[in-house]
Amino acid sequence: MDNGASSYRRYLEGDDEGIADIVREYKDGLILYLNGYVDNLYTAEDLTEDTFFKLMTKKPGFSGRSTFKTWLYTIGRNIAVDWLRRESKQTELSPEDMEQYQKDESDLEHAYIRDERKRAVHKSLRKLAPDYRAALWLVYFEDFSGREAAAILRKNDRQMKNLLYRAKQSLKSELEKEGFTYEEF
Numbered sequence: 618m619d620n621g622a623s624s625y626r627r628y629l630e631g632d633d634e635g636i637a638d639i640v641r642e643y644k645d646g647l648i649l650y651l652n653g654y655v656d657n658l659y660t661a662e663d664l665t666e667d668t669f670f671k672l673m674t675k676k677p678g679f680s681g682r683s684t685f686k687t688w689l690y691t692i693g694r695n696i697a698v699d700w701l702r703r704e705s706k707q708t709e710l711s712p713e714d715m716e717q718y719q720k721d722e723s724d725l726e727h728a729y730i731r732d733e734r735k736r737a738v739h740k741s742l743r744k745l746a747p748d749y750r751a752a753l754w755l756v757y758f759e760d761f762s763g764r765e766a767a768a769i770l771r772k773n774d775r776q777m778k779n780l781l782y783r784a785k786q787s788l789k790s791e792l793e794k795e796g797f798t799y800e801e802f
Contacts, residue, residue: 620638620642654751687765691768742754746787752766753784
C-alpha cells in the first residue's frame with residue numbers, strides 16, 4: 618500500500634494527521650494538474666481544496682484497484698469537470714480579473730519552471746487541446762504510468778496510447794513553431 622493510501626486509512630480510523638499528510642504530499646501537483654483543465658490558478662486551488670474537502674466529509678472508499686494518487690487525481694478531475702459544466706452556463710470574467718489571474722499564474726510558472734527549455738515546453742503544452750495537455754502532464758510531469766493516466770482520463774489502454782502519440786506529435790509541432798530544437802521524448 619502506498620503512503621497516500623496508508624495516510625487515508627489512518628484518517629478514516631480517526632487520526633487527523635493522516636489527511637494533513639495527504640494534503641502536504643499531493644496539493645501542489647493536484648493544483649497544477651487541475652490548472653491544466655480550468656486554466657485559472659485560483660480556481661485550480663479552490664478545486665483542490667474541494668477535492669480534499671470531499672475526502673474529509675464524504676470519506677469515499679478507496680478500493681486499492683489503482684494507486685492512491687490515481688484515485689485522488691480522478692476525484693479532482695471529476696470535480697473540475699463538474700465545475701466546468703456549471704461555469705459554462707455563467708458569464709465570463711472581467712478583463713481586469715483575467716489579467717490578474719494570468720499574472721499570478723505566470724509567477725507560479727516561473728517559480729516552477731526554472732530554465733528556458735522547460736519554459737518553451739510548458740508554453741507549447743498550453744497551446745495543445747485539453748486532452749493532449751492532460752495526458753502529457755499526467756505521464757511526463759506527474760510520473761503516472763500510461764495505465765494510471767488512462768484510468769484518470771477514463772480511457773482504455775489503446776485509447777491512451779493513441780492519445781499520447783497524438784499529443785506528443787502536436788507538442789512537437791508547437792515546439793518547432795517556437796523554433797525549439799526537438800529531442801525525442
